[in-house]
Amino acid sequence: MRLHFVELAVLFAGLVCGRPSPSGRHLDMDRLTTALTRGAPILGKYVQSPSLTSNWMATLPDERKLVELSIPGTHDAATWNYSQARQDELSDYASSSLNLAKYYRCQEKSMFDMLDGGVRFFDWRIAYNPGNETIGFHHGAAVLDPNATFQDVLYGFYHWLDQHPTETVLISINHEGSTGTPDDAAYYKQIYDTLNSSPSTEYWVQANGTIGTLGESRGKLVFLQRFSWDKLPASDDKRFGINLPGDAWTDNGRDIEIIYNDELDQKAFIEDFYEMDLASGSSTDAFVSEKFNATSTHLQKASSEALDQLWITFASGYADYSNTDHPITPKVMALGDDTAWGMNQRLLLWLFAHRGRLGVVVLDFFGAVPGLAESIIALNYGI
Ligand SMILES: *[C@@H]1O[C@H](CO)[C@@H](O)[C@H](O)[C@H]1NC(C)=O
Ligand SMILES: *[C@@H]1O[C@H](CO)[C@@H](O)[C@H](O)[C@H]1NC(C)=O
Ligand SMILES: *[C@@H]1O[C@H](CO)[C@@H](O)[C@H](O)[C@H]1NC(C)=O
């Protein structure tokens, strides 16, 4: 594959004008203002700035299946502003076991910047905010903001979708463990009630247990459910989404296979090999090479096998945290250091020589290597 950014720019320039908004949807403006203000630490600042990648799905045919797309995604998307300064600012909410901020931070672009930059899959980790009443965003024991709520962030995404009605976004939601907060029945009830009330019902694809076409999903979110509703009463039966429960997710797996719809024989193939297991003190190159092996092997399969199934490949990872002199943090894994290239540079090079459907490619430090997300997007156009 030969990729020239001038050609890409011409391609995407044609996509910047969207289509009219799906009819009859209205967000409450006061609620939106609150959401954009209180949600800003997680969402970022909303700036209406059409970019080359903000409407990349516009010219793809309606009948294209979502599983047939190559989609840039972000791992632990909400960590984008979790600097050491931010962690220090939030010290009131910190548990004693908290590590330095660099161990938790996986991104540097805000969620709105990710959306405008073409990201169409988000990994969200939620749990109760401090106080166990509202729900917010976490990474492990790190509270990413004590006040922004899950509902604020949803409102922000609904607003973005109103401005980008040709686009669809896959949202993976996971209950974050090790936050020291309970995931009790009331927690699941709050999520369930949010998703099943206005305006959410108009912004989430309601197809149950199956993933459809782009035409059915434009202007909406697609729910990938990485938790179970077991704590809800059976009477709460308006459940929807693609069921990828945590217990089906082999820990640190290079080749996870989950059947999410038995009847239709629909499966997800997932690479989530996140912790490298080489001897402590191994070189950066050795750690990144081990991860790249797992990721490129999975992407190779995604481009040639089970083309009608969902493929998700995590390019994110870390290693050797006990070696505090040289921990392989998510940033070192993604971007490398003075001695070796990281995953993102290696993936960009790999993409120069590969074609085909990749499925979802989940990145850390999205946007730090120019052209990487664009190269994934370009595969949808057969460039
Ligand atoms: C990002 O973190 C910095 C440093 O703590 C803080 O000043 C800033 O307000 C944060 N940005 C947002 C959008 O919350
Ligand atoms: C929140 O839940 C945790 C775990 O059950 C508990 O330790 C903590 O005291 C609770 N906080 C509040 C404010 O209720
Ligand atoms: C969270 O909200 C409380 C109450 O409005 C406020 O006092 C506090 O400063 C906020 N915390 C952060 C980190 O924004």
Ligand SMILES: *[C@@H]1O[C@H](CO)[C@@H](O)[C@H](O)[C@H]1NC(C)=O
């Ligand atoms: C979706 O499927 C699940 C599990 O098969 C079921 O419990 C639920 O009631 C279904 N939801 C709807 C809205 O049909």
Ligand SMILES: *[C@@H]1O[C@H](CO)[C@@H](O)[C@H](O)[C@H]1NC(C)=O
């Ligand atoms: C990649 O990993 C597999 C094990 O999953 C191993 O057999 C193979 O030798 C590795 N390849 C490279 C180039 O490291």
